[in-house]
Amino acid sequence: MPDLLLKVARLEAEAKEVLRLELVDANGGELPPFEPGAHLAVHLPGGLVRHYSLCGDPRDRQRYVLGIGRAAASRGGSAWVHGSLCLGADLRCSTPANNFRLVDAGRYLFVAGGIGITPLLAMARWCEAQGKDWRMVYAARSRQRLAFYEELRAFGDRVQFHCDDEAGAPLQVGPMLAGVQPGTEVYCCGPAPLMTAVQEQGAAVLPADALHFEWFNAPPAAAAAEAAAAGAADGFWIDLQRSGTSYHVPADRSILEVLEENGHEIPFSCREGLCGTCETGVCGGEPDHLDYVYPPSQRAGLKTMLVCVSRARSERLALDL
Numbered sequence: 160m161p162d163l164l165l166k167v168a169r170l171e172a173e174a175k176e177v178l179r180l181e182l183v184d185a186n187g188g189e190l191p192p193f194e195p196g197a198h199l200a201v202h203l204p205g206g207l208v209r210h211y212s213l214c215g216d217p218r219d220r221q222r223y224v225l226g227i228g229r230a231a232a233s234r235g236g237s238a239w240v241h242g243s244l245c246l247g248a249d250l251r252c253s254t255p256a257n258n259f260r261l262v263d264a265g266r267y268l269f270v271a272g273g274i275g276i277t278p279l280l281a282m283a284r285w286c287e288a289q290g291k292d293w294r295m296v297y298a299a300r301s302r303q304r305l306a307f308y309e310e311l312r313a314f315g316d317r318v319q320f321h322c323d324d325e326a327g328a329p330l331q332v333g334p335m336l337a338g339v340q341p342g343t344e345v346y347c348c349g350p351a352p353l354m355t356a357v358q359e360q361g362a363a364v365l366p367a368d369a370l371h372f373e374w375f376n377a378p379p380a381a382a383a384a385e386a387a388a389a390g391a392a393d394g395f396w397i398d399l400q401r402s403g404t405s406y407h408v409p410a411d412r413s414i415l416e417v418l419e420e421n422g423h424e425i426p427f428s429c430r431e432g433l434c435g436t437c438e439t440g441v442c443g444g445e446p447d448h449l450d451y452v453y454p455p456s457q458r459a460g461l462k463t464m465l466v467c468v469s470r471a472r473s474e475r476l477a478l479d480l
């Protein structure tokens with residue numbers, strides 16, 4: 160449920176097809192703190208809920224700063240923000256939540272593509288304030304699309320910009336990662352081809368748990384593989400511990416769909432395993448985590464699952480519902 164009422168205090172073009180939004184407490188109060196990597200769930204007209212990363216200074220309790228790109232294939236959220244949102248409007252939002260946490264490390268490399276700069280900018284601000292060793296590579300199709308350019312330029316040579324049109328090619332991930340020192344934590348957010356390249360080529364130089372990703376969309380190859388895996392399974396049963404009912408989840412339905420069909424209201428937003436909204440407690444059985452919120456290194460022993468995409472390895476799953 161939304162629990163903050165925020166007012167749009169600043170709304171302006173930040174870069175080509177990117178808006179900068181500053182939100183303040185509608186009653187003039189101090190805002191809840193947030194960690195770098197955190198996002199807000201913003202409630203938009205028509206029941207839409209969209210998640211946007213907080214990219215301002217985590218120490219600033221007076222405003223939340225968002226950078227919102229206009230999605231080429233918008234399902235309504237970014238199109239409404241770009242076309243209809245006005246200065247002074249009130250927005251209902253969640254308190255900040257974080258699925259993309261910074262682990263404590265000696266040094267960091269941030270790899271941003273396009274609007275994926277937003278969570279990484281908050282991380283860079285935090286690192287700078289903490290005196291951490293960090294650098295960033297920020298790629299965009301053109302200079303006009305580099306959001307928060309002036310703020311990033313103020314970090315000097317810690318930030319390297321790459322514009323595809325000037326370089327004549329997309330960012331080459333291999334050379335970028337070749338010089339990464341052991342002990343570096345890599346955080347990446349951007350379009351799927353960049354993320355996949357960092358994932359695949361990063362694995363050659365760093366341990367898997369030193370690579371961190373925030374996905375905007377399910378990576379195409381992974382989504383296809385998961386769909387095939389789900390289709391090949393026989394389905395499984397879910398036992399709802401609090402209501403005492405059980406349902407069969409067939410191979411072609413998600414747990415979330417089965418719950419909805421049977422009258423259960425489960426909060427959701429992306430329905431793709433990206434946002435964490437549908438997180439549900441697990442009391443028994445073995446979940447098959449297929450989301451993009453929890454990396455494989457964090458899945459062992461998880462007592463929750465994202466029911467829009469995750470399934471079961473056991474014949475039955477007991478859910479805290």
Ligand code: FES
Pocket residue numbers: 426427428429430431432433434435436437438450465466467468
């Ligand atoms: S609804 Fe977004 S992770 Fe399930």
